[in-house]
Amino acid sequence: MNRHRILGLTALAAVLVGFYFGGQAPLDQLQGEYTRIMYVHVPSAWLAYLSFLVTFGASILWLARRKPVYDRIAESSVSVGVFFTALALMTGMIWGYPVWGTFWDWGDARMMTTALMFFVYLGYLALRRSIPDPAMRATRSAVLGIVAFFLVPLSYVSVIIVRTLHQGITVVRPDSPIDGEILLALLSNVGAFTVVYLAFMSVKTAIARGEEELEEQSAAADATPAGAAITAPNLEKVRDV
Amino acid sequence: MTRYRWFVLPAIGAIVVIIGWMVFLSLGENLVYYLTPNEAVEQRAQFPDGERFRLGGQVEAGTLVATADGVEFTVSDGAHEVHVVHEGAPPELFREGVGAIVEGAWDGDVFRSDQLVVKHDEQYQAPEDEGHPYEVPTDA
Numbered sequence: 001m002n003r004h005r006i007l008g009l010t011a012l013a014a015v016l017v018g019f020y021f022g023g024q025a026p027l028d029q030l031q032g033e034y035t036r037i038m039y040v041h042v043p044s045a046w047l048a049y050l051s052f053l054v055t056f057g058a059s060i061l062w063l064a065r066r067k068p069v070y071d072r073i074a075e076s077s078v079s080v081g082v083f084f085t086a087l088a089l090m091t092g093m094i095w096g097y098p099v100w101g102t103f104w105d106w107g108d109a110r111m112m113t114t115a116l117m118f119f120v121y122l123g124y125l126a127l128r129r130s131i132p133d134p135a136m137r138a139t140r141s142a143v144l145g146i147v148a149f150f151l152v153p154l155s156y157v158s159v160i161i162v163r164t165l166h167q168g169i170t171v172v173r174p175d176s177p178i179d180g181e182i183l184l185a186l187l188s189n190v191g192a193f194t195v196v197y198l199a200f201m202s203v204k205t206a207i208a209r210g211e212e213e214l215e216e217q218s219a220a221a222d223a224t225p226a227g228a229a230i231t232a233p234n235l236e237k238v239r240d241v
Numbered sequence: 242m243t244r245y246r247w248f249v250l251p252a253i254g255a256i257v258v259i260i261g262w263m264v265f266l267s268l269g270e271n272l273v274y275y276l277t278p279n280e281a282v283e284q285r286a287q288f289p290d291g292e293r294f295r296l297g298g299q300v301e302a303g304t305l306v307a308t309a310d311g312v313e314f315t316v317s318d319g320a321h322e323v324h325v326v327h328e329g330a331p332p333e334l335f336r337e338g339v340g341a342i343v344e345g346a347w348d349g350d351v352f353r354s355d356q357l358v359v360k361h362d363e364q365y366q367a368p369e370d371e372g373h374p375y376e377v378p379t380d381a
Contacts, residue, residue: 026367030334035365101332101358107265107274107295112258119254126247163274163297165342170363177364 004206007199014192018043018185025185035182037095042171042186043193044088045114050197051081052121052152059145062138068212069205071138074145076204078124080197085118100165109158110166117151124148134215275342279320281352290347296323297342297360305337312357316341327354334359 022039058074061067092111093103105111124144131137159168170178171186178186275297276284288294298316304324305314311328314337325343335341340362345354 028365029368030339030361031365038365098333099359099361101335105358106261109274112262115258116255119251119258122254123248123251126245126251129247130244132244165274165358165360167361167363170365177362177366179365179367181367182365 004199004202007195007202011192011195011199014195015189018189018192021185021188025181026179028179028182031099034095034099037091039185039189041088041091041095043189044084044091046190047084047193047197048081048088048114048117049152049156050194051077051084052117052149054201055081055124055145056149056152059142062142063146066135068134068138071134071142072205072208072212073201074138074142075125075128076201076208078121078145079204080200082118082121082125084193084197085114085121089114089118102165105165108165109162110155110164113151113155113158117148117155120148120151134212277318277320278316278323279318281323282321285347288347290349293344293346295342295344296325296352296354297340298323300335300337300339300341302337314341316343324351325354326351327357329355329357331357332359334361 018039022036025035027033028035054077055074058070058077062070062074089111092114096105097103124141127144128137128141131140158164159166170176171183176183275295278296278298281288281294281296296316298318301315301317301322305312308326311326312331312335313324313326315322315324317323325341325345326348327343327345335357340360342358342360343352343354344356345352347353
């Protein structure tokens with residue numbers, strides 16, 4: 001078994017364990033069944049933050065060391081992070097509609113900073129597609145990968161520094177007001193999603209490496225004279241048609 | 242130009258978010274998401290009848306009454322209470338003891354609202370756990 005398959009199967013097993021705990025945990029007294037949306041929503045948001053943190057680190061390493069592997073990690077992590085940001089936004093809307101009574105609020109700082117984070121990192125992927133030269137692409141996207149990261153802590157603390165509709169921080173505080181079994185289910189899903197992140201990264205960085213090799217080959221092919229590949233047009237056949 | 246067409250979606254999305262946020266903040270004239278009942282009473286002079294703002298507080302036990310076109314209840318932050326007359330169907334999970342944010346304006350001593358959302362707090366408790374009343378945080 002290769003690395004991708006081992007990580008993929010481990011991720012699947014971890015997610016099944018997470019779903020088991022999520023199904024076993026008691027429901028919040030107020031939210032009822034809607035509590036369970038949290039077991040996808042919170043791990044998704046965690047992965048979004050983790051992904052962009054990895055991109056931030058890999059971008060700094062690219063600028064410092066100029067090794068292609070750092071650029072591949074930075075790019076792959078944004079791809080995964082954008083996906084999980086979208087998942088966090090969507091599950092948030094699905095939860096918000098019945099629990100808050102609205103699926104979107106234009107004044108909520110957590111929703112706004114997260115949506116902004118989504119579009120800025122989507123812009124990161126657009127930037128990569130717009131620059132053909134690999135070294136220039138890596139450098140410019142590394143700068144964006146570092147600058148854009150301020151949105152991550154901003155999104156995280158947005159619920160403490162201003163009043164929002166979104167609830168404040170539940171888990172990372174000394175007097176965590178969360179039921180023990182609900183917390184266990186939540187943390188097991190956060191762990192499971194983290195393994196999913198590693199599995200996705202393993203495959204995505206391998207794809208990025210393949211794309212890089214393909215790019216180098218086609219660049220090399222463009223550079224060599226065509227030689228025997230070019231022949232005179234066959235005018236005899238053209239006249240027959 | 243085709244290299245730049247991928248920027249269209251992120252650019253439009255980011256602009257929509259920023260404009261939507263700025264429009265919301267400029268409507269309220271104050272940079273807080275909602276006022277607590279205490280603040281709303283203290284700043285009563287700044288908000289004449291008909292001047293819209295958001296008010297957030299805890300729905301007091303024993304005050305929730307269904308009316309012909311909505312609900313009436315009292316929101317509190319411990320310091321002050323404001324009577325709210327809401328027009329429209331409240332959300333599914335709206336009940337006494339929850340945090341609520343209403344949007345509307347003063348009409349004399351009552352607050353008339355036409356938008357109501359439930360503010361769930363950061364507590365997640367199984368039904369058998371008592372002693373965790375839901376509260377709207379009044380700090381920050």
